[in-house]
Amino acid sequence: MIPIEMAFLFYSTPHGKVMAYYPSPAGPTESLLSLDTWNDVVQENVILNELRSDVEALLVNRVGAVRAVKPEYYAVPIDECYKLVGLIRMHWRGLSGGTEVWREVAKFFAELKVKSGATVDEPHA
Numbered sequence: 001m002i003p004i005e006m007a008f009l010f011y012s013t014p015h016g017k018v019m020a021y022y023p024s025p026a027g028p029t030e031s032l033l034s035l036d037t038w039n040d041v042v043q044e045n046v047i048l049n050e051l052r053s054d055v056e057a058l059l060v061n062r063v064g065a066v067r068a069v070k071p072e073y074y075a076v077p078i079d080e081c082y083k084l085v086g087l088i089r090m091h092w093r094g095l096s097g098g099t100e101v102w103r104e105v106a107k108f109f110a111e112l113k114v115k116s117g118a119t120v121d122e123p124h125a
Helices: 038-044 046-050 078-091 098-116
Strands: 006-012 017-024 027-030 056-061 072-077
Touching: 006 078, 017 078, 027 078, 038 046, 046 072, 056 078, 072 078, 072 098, 078 098
Parallel strands: none
Antiparallel strands: 006 017, 006 056, 017 027, 056 072
């Protein structure tokens, strides 16, 4: 139910709940949506139980899914999420971001894929 095509989610011990953020040119933007269905997602993807609170996140990339690009899901250290936020802030131009930011985002996810050891056809979470 997250309306943005890119987000990261993690369990925050200070807040006592799962938090979702969208990387944006303004910085990490907190989702104010109810994440009541998070437990359903975890039941379907038990690896998410292994994420360490406050330091690991589920990074979701569905950008391009409309153009038949497969969505990507990564369990990552949370600093990778903030690295992505910084990359977007640094390279964003105009209303749509411009070609440079999307080239950098694609490069970021390609590097994540290599780090994870995933192949093109493997799930990424």
